[in-house]
Amino acid sequence: WLRPSSxxxxxxxxxxxxxxxxxxxxxxxxxxNPIIPGFNPDPxxxxxxxxxxxxxxxxxxxxxxxxYHSKDxxxxxxxxxxxxxxxxxxxxxVKPPGGAWAPTIRFxxxxxxxxxxxxxxxxxxxxxxxxxxxxxxxxxQLDIGGIxxxxxxxxxxxxxxxxxxxxxxxxxxxxxHNGISQVKINHHTGELLESPRxxxxxxxxxxxxxxxxxxxxxxxxxxxxxxxxxxxxAVAIGRSKSPEGPWENNPANPITTAAGTNRRVQNTGHADxxxxxxxxxxxxxxxxxxxxxxxxxxPLGRETFLTDVTWQDGWPVVAxxxxxxxxxxxxxxxxxxxxxxxxxxxxxRQLPQEVATIANRTMxxxxxxxxxxxxxxxxxxxxxxxxxxxxxSKVKVQGIGGMVLRYNETTHYELEINDGKLSASANLSTIRxxxxxxxxxxxxxxxxxxxxxxxxxxxxxKPYTPEILTCDFVDLGFVDALGQHHTVASFDGxxxxxxxxxxxxxxxxxxxxxxxxxxxxxxxxxPQ
Numbered sequence: 001w002l003r004p005s006s007x008x009x010x011x012x013x014x015x016x017x018x019x020x021x022x023x024x025x026x027x028x029x030x031x032x033n034p035i036i037p038g039f040n041p042d043p044x045x046x047x048x049x050x051x052x053x054x055x056x057x058x059x060x061x062x063x064x065x066x067x068y069h070s071k072d073x074x075x076x077x078x079x080x081x082x083x084x085x086x087x088x089x090x091x092x093x094v095k096p097p098g099g100a101w102a103p104t105i106r107f108x109x110x111x112x113x114x115x116x117x118x119x120x121x122x123x124x125x126x127x128x129x130x131x132x133x134x135x136x137x138x139x140x141q142l143d144i145g146g147i148x149x150x151x152x153x154x155x156x157x158x159x160x161x162x163x164x165x166x167x168x169x170x171x172x173x174x175x176x177h178n179g180i181s182q183v184k185i186n187h188h189t190g191e192l193l194e195s196p197r198x199x200x201x202x203x204x205x206x207x208x209x210x211x212x213x214x215x216x217x218x219x220x221x222x223x224x225x226x227x228x229x230x231x232x233x234a235v236a237i238g239r240s241k242s243p244e245g246p247w248e249n250n251p252a253n254p255i256t257t258a259a260g261t262n263r264r265v266q267n268t269g270h271a272d273x274x275x276x277x278x279x280x281x282x283x284x285x286x287x288x289x290x291x292x293x294x295x296x297x298x299p300l301g302r303e304t305f306l307t308d309v310t311w312q313d314g315w316p317v318v319a320x321x322x323x324x325x326x327x328x329x330x331x332x333x334x335x336x337x338x339x340x341x342x343x344x345x346x347x348x349r350q351l352p353q354e355v356a357t358i359a360n361r362t363m364x365x366x367x368x369x370x371x372x373x374x375x376x377x378x379x380x381x382x383x384x385x386x387x388x389x390x391x392x393s394k395v396k397v398q399g400i401g402g403m404v405l406r407y408n409e410t411t412h413y414e415l416e417i418n419d420g421k422l423s424a425s426a427n428l429s430t431i432r433x434x435x436x437x438x439x440x441x442x443x444x445x446x447x448x449x450x451x452x453x454x455x456x457x458x459x460x461x462k463p464y465t466p467e468i469l470t471c472d473f474v475d476l477g478f479v480d481a482l483g484q485h486h487t488v489a490s491f492d493g494x495x496x497x498x499x500x501x502x503x504x505x506x507x508x509x510x511x512x513x514x515x516x517x518x519x520x521x522x523x524x525x526x527p528q
Contacts, residue, residue, distance in 0.1 A: 424476040
């Protein structure tokens with residue numbers, strides 16, 4: 001488990017000066033970053049041979065805890081999820097911002113392990129699988145509080161569970177934060193083998209969380225996220241001769257942060273350190289891509305980035321990195337030719353197949369009388385992965401339903417068809433704006449009664465106007481029978497950003513049904 005074949009940080013050839021750090025930055029400029037776009041926060045990674053597996057938080061969305069696979073660290077494929085069955089995570093009834101928080105993935109003696117907090121749900125859980133793609137176990141509940149659990153094994157086979165000591169009151173209010181705690185567990189049964197011990201409060205920044213414990217060479221290293229998960233986010237590290245401490249604080253802490261910089265990637269933190277198959281070291285972490293003149297708004301939320309790591313005097317040195325705008329933005333096309341849902345599709349606190357089916361090259365969503373403001377709407381969505389471009393689909397509504405851009409229960413833009421009439425609406429907390437499509441009629445439908453709806457993300461504000469400050473504009477409209485595009489409404493995208501909403505997730509695009517049935521064909525999400 002993540003232990004190098006040679007004592008990496010003690011080798012002379014791993015000691016670097018500023019020149020090599022600059023060279024590392026130049027290398028990173030050619031790497032596609034983010035490596036996983038769209039909201040994919042709190043990344044954790046493990047290497048098994050020449051294969052790399054990565055898991056992210058999913059909060060209220062199901063299936064939960066996506067597993068991505070790569071051979072080269074540049075191209076990643078979604079191969080499965082940990083939580084694919086009702087009951088693995090609590091799901092229904094879990095209030096925001098609950099759900100799957102900050103997983104860790106590890107591999108030990110032929111088994112994959114994912115340990116995670118089901119916040120406001122089942123608590124801290126331990127899942128196992130022989131195959132990273134699944135199926136995964138039902139999950140063992142761990143009798144310890146806190147969040148962001150981590151697993152590590154020593155040479156004797158003892159298993160250490162480390163957590164961040166976040167304390168919330170019965171009503172969810174913040175009560176305190178107690179740094180990092182640790183306990184030995186039986187990794188087969190989840191039984192705690194001792195009383196938890198206080199481990200470390202971090203380097204001094206607030207909220208020491210996201211712990212990861214490693215044995216590298218002669219030292220144990222404890223990596224933490226600090227400074228909160230917004231603009232002050234940072235990564236710190238300590239080391240010890242024992243997995244139980246005491247911990248020597250790295251004098252260079254924090255070892256990486258974007259705070260106070262003009263980098264195009266901000267909020268960098270919640271990292272995981274690993275060695276590749278060639279003996280090089282890297283770090284995955286979350287970050288956001290703020291847009292607009294002053295970089296104030298991040299429409300896609302927290303995404304996954306990767307950078308290089310070298311070693312100096314027994315400490316990791318993290319290379320600076322930025323986005324790679326030359327990397328093609330991802331596109332996604334689903335013609336629903338398979339009766340199984342593409343792995344990209346998600347439900348809100350319920351699985352897509354609990355509210356929808358796929359048959360005859362069409363997705364059918366049955367209304368459940370719940371609106372998009374409800375905790376469990378009849379909705380099927382996917383992460384928005386493009387910054388600029390268009391999502392479009394053919395949609396037929398028998399009842400009330402349509403196409404939606406969702407951030408959370410209170411904030412969503414939608415194109416809704418009700419009794420044959422189309423409207424675009426912006427729902428921003430207690431504010432609701434509705435614009436009717438006066439030129440929409442049956443003439444805009446194809447022979448089978450499907451309308452072509454679109455949501456476009458653009459950034460074409462004129463210089464030195466208030467509009468230049470926002471991240472993007474969101475156009476909602478339809479395409480008529482002659483192929484002409486009609487924009488029903490344009491809304492400011494800054495209202496759908498992580499900074500405005502203090503959200504842990506990001507934008508999701510999809511479809512919903514309140515009453516009757518919404519049918520969907522040929523979904524396309526294409527970059528500009």
